Amino acid sequence: MILVTWNINGIRSFQKKYDLKEFLGNYNIDIMNLQETKLVEGWNIKKELQLSEDWYIYENTASSRKGYAGVASISKVNMTQMKIDFPNERFQMDGRMLLFQYQNYYIINIYFPQGGRTKKDIPYKLEVCDYITEMIQSKPGKWVVLGDFNMVKQELDLARPKQNRNNNMFTIEERERMAHLTQIGLIDVFRNTYPNKQKFTWWSYAYNARERNVGWRLDHIFISECLRNRIKRIEILEDVLGSDHCPVLIEMEM
Numbered sequence: 485m486i487l488v489t490w491n492i493n494g495i496r497s498f499q500k501k502y503d504l505k506e507f508l509g510n511y512n513i514d515i516m517n518l519q520e521t522k523l524v525e526g527w528n529i530k531k532e533l534q535l536s537e538d539w540y541i542y543e544n545t546a547s548s549r550k551g552y553a554g555v556a557s558i559s560k561v562n563m564t565q566m567k568i569d570f571p572n573e574r575f576q577m578d579g580r581m582l583l584f585q586y587q588n589y590y591i592i593n594i595y596f597p598q599g600g601r602t603k604k605d606i607p608y609k610l611e612v613c614d615y616i617t618e619m620i621q622s623k624p625g626k627w628v629v630l631g632d633f634n635m636v637k638q639e640l641d642l643a644r645p646k647q648n649r650n651n652n653m654f655t656i657e658e659r660e661r662m663a664h665l666t667q668i669g670l671i672d673v674f675r676n677t678y679p680n681k682q683k684f685t686w687w688s689y690a691y692n693a694r695e696r697n698v699g700w701r702l703d704h705i706f707i708s709e710c711l712r713n714r715i716k717r718i719e720i721l722e723d724v725l726g727s728d729h730c731p732v733l734i735e736m737e738m
Contacts, residue, residue: 485561485738487515489630489703491595491686491729494522495529495556502726505533511733514560517582519595519632521545521554529556546579554579555593555631561586570615574608589738590623592616594631599652606655609634613661617668627670630705632686632729637662637672640682641701653700670706673718673734683720686729694728703732711736 488511492498495518508516523529523545530541540562546553557563563584570576582593594616597609613635620627635658639645648654666672674683684699693699705718714737721731 485514486512486733486735487517487591487628487630487705488513488731488733489517489519489593489632489705490731491519491632491703491727493520493727493729494551496522496527496532498726499532502724505535507724507731508535508558513733515563515591516558517593517630518556518558519554519593521556522551523554523556524550529558533558542582542584544579544582546577548574548577548579552578553595555582555595557582557584557593563591566590570612572611572615575612575615580612587738589626589628590620592627592629592631594629594633596632596634598634599658601652603652603655606652606657610657610661613664617661617664620670621668625708626711627708628705628711629665629670629707630703630732630734632702633662633704634702635659635662636700636702637675640675640680641684643682643684643698643700653702665706669709671709671712673705673707673715674701674720674732676712677715677718683722685720685722685732689728703729705732705734707734707736714738 540559542557544555563586566583580595584591597605599606599609635653636642684701685703687694687699716735719733724730
């Protein structure tokens with residue numbers, strides 16, 4: 485099965501730059517997980533993308549403000565969407581997460597809060613991370629957690645670690661939370677597969693950052709340790725354009 489995570493930074497503007505339906509077909513994707521869709525109520529993904537009836541669509545749209553945040557999953561397989569019981573009203577209104585059960589797997593599509601240049605929203609981000617880890621610990625099983633984490637774990641994950649030390653997305657607290665995910669039995673699939681390779685998934689639109697490859701690896705796929713031997717491949721598709729993020733693809737036996 486092939487799963488992809490991709491922050492597309494607004495699905496309607498994205499569609500003007502890149503054909504998402506073509507991408508689904510070219511990479512033979514089974515479950516496509518999108519973040520920052522910026523969808524509003526009443527917008528029909530299947531109709532707008534001209535997808536066949538064989539696809540299942542799952543959405544969590546932000547009600548906090550129009551055209552903000554939001555996540556969506558486009559799937560060839562029928563998954564059971566589960567309730568998110570995080571008692572944080574802001575998180576619920578931001579539409580940042582989808583939780584599924586598929587066979588004996590749990591799948592999370594997550595868009596973490598960014599944190600802000602002033603770092604005012606880092607406590608919010610850390611609270612979301614704590615909720616995710618507590619949920620995983622409370623439901624032993626086979627987990628796949630993917631999305632835009634807006635955090636990196638180590639210096640290899642960004643082009644300029646010294647200049648960004650303790651800046652948003654690379655604070656000590658965020659790095660500790662990322663490390664904690666591995667301590668509770670998850671593995672960072674890309675870093676597990678390529679311990680020393682430096683690749684990025686996000687580049688600022690400013691200063692030709694993408695052309696200069698001055699980026700961050702903010703988009704991650706974590707899986708339960710027991711699934712390690714089911715990984716067939718993991719790819720960061722940095723040449724796929726359309727957003728300031730690029731897709732991350734995993735193929736695994738499920």
